[in-house]
Amino acid sequence: MTTLDTAERDVVAKRPIRWHIAIFLLPAVLVYTAVMIIPLFDTLRLSLFRIVDGQSVFVGLDNFRTVFGDPLWAASFWNALRNNLVFFLIHMVVQNPIGIALAALLSLPVLRFRSFYRTAIFLPTILSFVIVGFVWKLILSPIWGIAPFLLDIVGMKAFFAPWLGRPGSALITVSLVSVWQNIGIPMMLIYAALLSIPDEVLEAAECDGVTGWSQFFKIKLPLILPTIGIVSILTFVGNFNAFDLIYTMQGAIAGPNYSTDILGTLLYRTFFGFQLQLGDPNMGAAIATAMFFIILAGVCLYLFVIQRRIRRYQF
Amino acid sequence: MSKARSSVARTGLVHLALGAYTLLALFPIFLVLVNSFKTRAGIFSTPLQLPSAKTFSLIGYETVLKQGDFLVYFQNSLIVTVASIFFVLLFGAMAAFALSEYRFRGNTMMALYLALGIMIPIRLGTVAILQGMVATGLVNTLMALILVYTAQGLPLAVFILSEFMRQVSDDLKNAGRVDGLSEYTIFFRLVLPLVRPAMATVAVFTMIPIWNDLWFPLILAPGEATKTVTLGAQMFIGQYVTNWNAVLSTLSLAIMPVLVLYLIFSRQLIRGITAGAVK
Numbered sequence: 327m328t329t330l331d332t333a334e335r336d337v338v339a340k341r342p343i344r345w346h347i348a349i350f351l352l353p354a355v356l357v358y359t360a361v362m363i364i365p366l367f368d369t370l371r372l373s374l375f376r377i378v379d380g381q382s383v384f385v386g387l388d389n390f391r392t393v394f395g396d397p398l399w400a401a402s403f404w405n406a407l408r409n410n411l412v413f414f415l416i417h418m419v420v421q422n423p424i425g426i427a428l429a430a431l432l433s434l435p436v437l438r439f440r441s442f443y444r445t446a447i448f449l450p451t452i453l454s455f456v457i458v459g460f461v462w463k464l465i466l467s468p469i470w471g472i473a474p475f476l477l478d479i480v481g482m483k484a485f486f487a488p489w490l491g492r493p494g495s496a497l498i499t500v501s502l503v504s505v506w507q508n509i510g511i512p513m514m515l516i517y518a519a520l521l522s523i524p525d526e527v528l529e530a531a532e533c534d535g536v537t538g539w540s541q542f543f544k545i546k547l548p549l550i551l552p553t554i555g556i557v558s559i560l561t562f563v564g565n566f567n568a569f570d571l572i573y574t575m576q577g578a579i580a581g582p583n584y585s586t587d588i589l590g591t592l593l594y595r596t597f598f599g600f601q602l603q604l605g606d607p608n609m610g611a612a613i614a615t616a617m618f619f620i621i622l623a624g625v626c627l628y629l630f631v632i633q634r635r636i637r638r639y640q641f
Numbered sequence: 642m643s644k645a646r647s648s649v650a651r652t653g654l655v656h657l658a659l660g661a662y663t664l665l666a667l668f669p670i671f672l673v674l675v676n677s678f679k680t681r682a683g684i685f686s687t688p689l690q691l692p693s694a695k696t697f698s699l700i701g702y703e704t705v706l707k708q709g710d711f712l713v714y715f716q717n718s719l720i721v722t723v724a725s726i727f728f729v730l731l732f733g734a735m736a737a738f739a740l741s742e743y744r745f746r747g748n749t750m751m752a753l754y755l756a757l758g759i760m761i762p763i764r765l766g767t768v769a770i771l772q773g774m775v776a777t778g779l780v781n782t783l784m785a786l787i788l789v790y791t792a793q794g795l796p797l798a799v800f801i802l803s804e805f806m807r808q809v810s811d812d813l814k815n816a817g818r819v820d821g822l823s824e825y826t827i828f829f830r831l832v833l834p835l836v837r838p839a840m841a842t843v844a845v846f847t848m849i850p851i852w853n854d855l856w857f858p859l860i861l862a863p864g865e866a867t868k869t870v871t872l873g874a875q876m877f878i879g880q881y882v883t884n885w886n887a888v889l890s891t892l893s894l895a896i897m898p899v900l901v902l903y904l905i906f907s908r909q910l911i912r913g914i915t916a917g918a919v920k
Contacts, residue, residue, distance in 0.1 A: 346824040350739035351751065354732040354795050361770065361792035362758055368769035428662060431655050439656075445907045446663040449670065452903055454853035454871045457895050460878055460888065461669045470885075472672065472688055506665070511846075514911070518842075559760070567762040570855040574875060590764070590856075597768055598860065607768050614765045625760040 370618065372611035389612035403613070405584055406592040407620075409497055413588055414565040416501035417508070422557055424505075425512030430542055432513070433520040444517075451510030459574030462503045466490055490575065493585035500586050504571050508564070512557045519553035520546060551636045559628040566621050569594060589617050670896060677701055677886075677893040684885050701886030702894070705877070710865070711894055714873035721783050721869060722851050725790035729847050730840055732791070733798030738828050741803040742814070752803070758796030763789065764856055774861055781864040789857050794847040801846075805839035806832060852899075870895055 376385045393399050431437075432444055450458060465472045466489055474486040489499040523546060531537070531545045569590030572580055578600045580587035595603060597610025675691060676684045683696025692698075705711070740752050763770075770789060771780075779785040809832050817827045833840075858872040868876070874895045881887040 344743065344745070347739050347743050347745055350735040350828070353728075354736035354755065354799060355751075357728070357732065357788065358755065358758060358792050358795050361773075361788050362763050362766060365766035365769035365773055366761065366763075368772075369766045372768055424662075428659070431659055434655060437652075437655065439659075441908065441911070443659045443663055444911055445904075447659075447666050448907075448911065449900075449903065450666050452849055452852075452899060453670075453896065454855070454874075456853075456855060456871050456875045456878075457892055460874075460892055461673050464888070465669055465672065470685065470688065475689070563760055563762060567764045569764070570853070570871075573855065593767075594856075607772070611768045614768060618761065618765045621761060621765075 366618070369611045369614050372608055373615040376608050389609055390616070393609070393612050393616060399609075402584065402587065402592060403616070406587045406589050409586065410566055410568075410588040412497055413501050413504070413568065414562060416498065417505055417561050417565055418558065420502065421505040421509050422512050422554070422561065425509050425557070426516050426554065428509070428513045429516035429520055430546070432517055447513060448510040450507045453507065455507070455570035456574050458503060458507045459571050462506075463490065463575055466499065491582055493582050496576065496582060497586045500572060500575055503575070504568070507571070511560070515557055516550055516553055519550040523549050548637075552633075555628065555632055555636050558632075559625065562624045562628075563621055566617060566624070589613065589620075593617065670900075673889055673892050674896065677889040679886075681886055684889065698886070701884075701888075701890030704881075704884065704887040705890045705894060708877070710868075711870070711873065713866070714868050714870045715898060717783060717867055718852060718869040718871070721786045721790065722848055724783075724787045725794060725851050726844050726847050728787070728791040729794035729798050730844060733795050733843065734802050734833060734836070734840065735828070736795070737799045737802035737806055738832060740799065741806040742832075752799075755796055755799045758792070759800055763793045767856070767860060771860055779861075781862050781867050783862065783867055785861045786857055786867075786869075789861065790847075790851045790854075794843075794851070797846060798843045801843050802836060802839055805836045809835050 373389055374384060374386060375382045376389060377383070393403050428447060432440060464470055468474070468486075468488045474483055477483050477486050487495065489495040527545065527549075528541070531541050536544055567590055568588060572586050572588060572591050573594070576582075576586045578591060578595055580591045593610060593613045594600070596613050597605055597607055599605030672688065676688055678692045678699065679687075679696045680698040680700065683692065683698070687693075687696060690696075736755065740748060740755075774780045774785045779788070813831060813835075814827055817831050822830070853871060854869075855871050855875060858867075858869045859875075862868070863872065874891055877891055878888050881891070
């Protein structure tokens, strides 16, 4: 008994450095720091400089004053920000509720063709933005006439318009195409969350006469709230750095008349240049920094306000 | 009304809703695939019908295969995606194990540090990433893309995998320790096989954005030799806007490999996403 005690004390006293922890962490931390964190902060730093006569000069917050206040820049920045907000709101009110509804239907206990539906509905999500963008561009094209033809079948032909070409409807159309593509992600995440609800909980609910709709809203929905929270913040971050779909469907100038311009396309044009506009890394960095703080604000709101109010259940 | 009949009606409605959405999801893809096999006249006169003897034509594919280097693009995409997923899973699982298994000073800080990247997209650092890649001579190499995508995928991988690794029973790992297994053996032999469903989830969520990405190939590797399928299709279609046969065939060529892979692996893939949940 005494020997064992001594041995134990020895171990505690001479605990070796646990190198394996460092080795487990090292590769991930190294790649992540070198390719992501350092460039990110370097971009923030670059936003405080400007090239004057071929020299990089520290200008403080001057670039931001230009982005937010200069008549040449401010209009396009605020326009892009407003469009981006609309883009995000459409995802929140269309994509996520439909995703939840599809997941709820798919997770019903006895359902035939379940795997067929699942596979089919998830399919657009695995396609690239370029494919999706062009496919919908063709379908909505008045030249091909698929969309008016289909609307004619349901007697709504008069409703058709070249939606992508009109400043008033282009942004909504592009957003809905993006919803069509991305709906698989909320659907699958929420589907998995619904499946993880233990049968005992649902059986108990049934014993108490809570079934169908009320079971969904009173039992399942509260249990999957953390997942819905995650889906929402993923949507937010994804939307505020979206670029590919707009670039594919409407080009880098996000036409018509910049009506589909979002922060991602504005960043691309500013930093890389497009047609007559020359690329400006420092102004690009300033816009990237603005996007950084917008996303950071959203994430902080989620982490410190929303997530704390969501109760997590442990099974 | 009897309970049985109302449940039949309900099942019908469920199938109606799911069926309608399935149609919406599949129709655009179907339309493009079908019309890629038609003559120009057929595309416009009978867009919704299967190609008939009169409208069947492979002219679009001939144009595309003569001009584009789709095989090279596809190979590039494959290399970049597979290599990135491999590194994300390996490095991510190792880090997740360290964070979920051991208590050490700075554990929470390290977890937060790595989680930063879930919320802050790597794209915002593009200006400096491009400068860095220019400085290290990695512009227009697949390595540049692999590095960026590995860094991009790691945060979510670490986050998801550490949640799952916390559920692996301590008794099992301690039994391994009692048997004299090293920490590395415990990780590779005991823990990794148990979190395989989570790895599949991570692989899917890592793969999709990488395969689909247009931004980094456009900026870091726009050269002919390093173009990915996504960028290749984008530029090619841009040139052939008015040639409907070529556009539809390009889209089909970009869709088909993904579609075939998806149909083969969708069962495992979806089981992977949900397996962690099904008890």
